Amino acid sequence: MIRRANSWRDLGPGVDATSSFVAPPSPTWGGAYGPPDVPGDTKKDVGEQPIFTTKAHVFQIDSGTKKDWIPASKSSVSVSFYYDSARNTYRIISVDGSKAIVNSTITPNMTFTKTSQKFGQWSDPRANTVYGLGFSSELELTKFIDKFKEIKELTRQAAGLKQGEINGTVENHALSPQPNRQSLHQRTNSLSSIQQNDSGSLRERRNSFTHGGTNGLPANATTETQLKYENDRLKLALAQSSANAKKWEVELQTLKNNNARLTAALQESTANVEEWKKQLAAYKEESVRLKKRLLDQDKGGGDPLMVGQLTDQLERIRLDNHNKQEEIKRLTAQLQDLAVRDGQSSAVQLRIQSLEEENRTLSLRFQDTQRQLQESRSSRDQETRDLLRLQESLGSKITELYETHETIVATMRRESNS
Template identity: 70%
Template sequence: MLRRAPSWRDLGVEGDLPESTGSSQNLAWTGSPAPERRGDKSKDAGEQPIFTTKAHVFQIDGNTKKDWIPASKSAVSVSFYFDSIRNTYRIISVDGSKAIVNSTITPNMTFTKTSQKFGQWSDARANTVYGLGFPSEQELTKFIEKFKEVKELTRQAAQTQLKQMETNGGVDSHILTQSKNQNLHQRTSSLSSIQTDVGNLRERRNSFTQGGNNDLPSSTSTEAQLKYENDRLKLALAQSSANAKKWEVELQTLKNNNARLTTALQESTSNVDEWKKQLAAYKDENVRLKKKLLEVDKGGSGGAENSHKVAQLTEQLERLRHEYHSKQEEIQRLSAQIEELKASEGQSSALQARIKSLEGENQSLSLKLQDSQRQLQESRTQAEQEQREILRLQEILGAKISELYETHESIVATLKHESNS
């Protein structure tokens, strides 16, 4: 619904609110405003709203850069005004005695439709984003069309202002082209070009002051030169302001990037929490496996006893072997004695009986040795089985530990990736 609101100056927003602006494209026509003419009735007519609608007004949260903060409790009037003094168009909305929107439209501003009944635009100088919620999609469409129309008028006004500066100030086409394309340069080159222009102006001013044009009267030449110098200084000042506002836009972009990175960091934090839970589960599993391994080690004390038994049997076997070798040596010694005492039959009979006794003992020792070897083999077989079981459990534990390590490396790599992005 279209409504006709009172003058925006009558609403009390003249000079109390900071004027907003876009990027540097509108600075070519930001020269000195036209002086106010007292008694000019057309001024009051130009301050009447050219379009009015009802909408809920929101502003972006300066801290989160994501949430919307309501600027009005209910739908309020949102109007387009034309400021005849500054030759600009504004969007103004007042809730009671408080001006909640005072945004100057620039040629590069864009109104974005984000949902069926909601739209927004960014005001770089005010360092905020305004949002409007309309009662219907038709009202939103009308507002967007009016926004585009006013933005086109602003662009045409900027071009007209440039042409007037070219005609009145004697600015040549080369300087105008340099002014229009200056926004494509870097900051340092922009500042150096401004300093060069100011230096050239000073040199020309000195040359006119010292020599001047002998063909024209002195007063006319001085007035023309001062006017030309004034226009050049305005152009240099406008270019400097353009660079400053371009930096403001870059600052806003950095803030938006910071907000996106904050969101990504929050998502990464939530993922890290999930990974921590998974890591805790793996740690519990690791503790359980360690306890099981300790139980196996405790259960393997029988294996230690078997090992002790094997050692005893081995020692006994070595002792039997030593006795066997001793008996063998004794048999050899006795055999030598038999050879020496063959002449003595009685002694020979006794020695033969002794040999038979020693051979019987030797056979008995051989049987004991075989039995000890069998027991030793059985003990070794049992010990090997227990060793294989322990190795199997160690392999399971090693696999779990490797899995935990890979999970840890994955978490660290993900955190580094999220931090770098």
């Protein structure tokens, strides 16, 4: 029989909800379905010995509904991994009689998904279908999954080597963005560099007030230049710190919103779990009661119709019990995820507090630098006024000396003429 899934939640925890192909985790195989006519190579076409072979029931997804499994073999058949040396590819091939029911080329992007204890599936985009394999035991399924991963890694390595041969110079060009990443790292660490060198630069600024500058420049001019440089540098550091703080605040708010949303969902799920636990207890009691009635009916040779109804009801209760247990596991996983997110939110809060403290420290340094710059400008203005007064006094003295000189020269000329 073909089992139809009402929704992706009915398919088991191993099925991706976003996939367009959804199927039941363990379909019933061994029915009266014959294998479909699937074109493709047989084992003789490959011309190689199988790398790995196992026995499994083969299924294909219904191309119309994308939800139902269609058996491709009446019984378990051999499913093998082959290496095609002509095309340098790996394939999964299964042949039932003279028909190739599976001929799938493995690519690095393929994924084999375990959907139940003995069943798994993978999607083949080239064939535009999904294959399913039902194994006799979980151990056989695990072996197949391990071999699938190993072959997929080999295809990934082969694709990488081929890409490297085609684009031999790509690696040299790919290294060029590293200086940009390094400069970005240096800019990110600028705050810590300023904090480490702050004490030394402060001592240098204080010494410059008394010793003056180099290269024969006035001391006040050199000091003002240094203060302007420090002022600009602190402005840049303050802006970077503010931007980082805003970014962390936005991220913290996002985490808080996600945390609140997940907490609400968890509370709702917890309430549902409690309700389901009550229903589960009621189902268990009903199951025990029905089992007892069934035993009584068997002993008393009761009505076969009643026995069948009780058996169906018991099976439905068991199925509901299984679904509730799976839902409880899912909610437990969500609870653990919430705990991890809560820890991340705490770390972000600590980081924001640290950034705010650094921001306040930089603001104080900025104010101190502005005050020193103002004092330096006031001192320079006073010295300029003193120099102007001295220049005026010196000019008047020079004028007097010049007039005295002219008087002496005129007197000497008159005496020499007489």
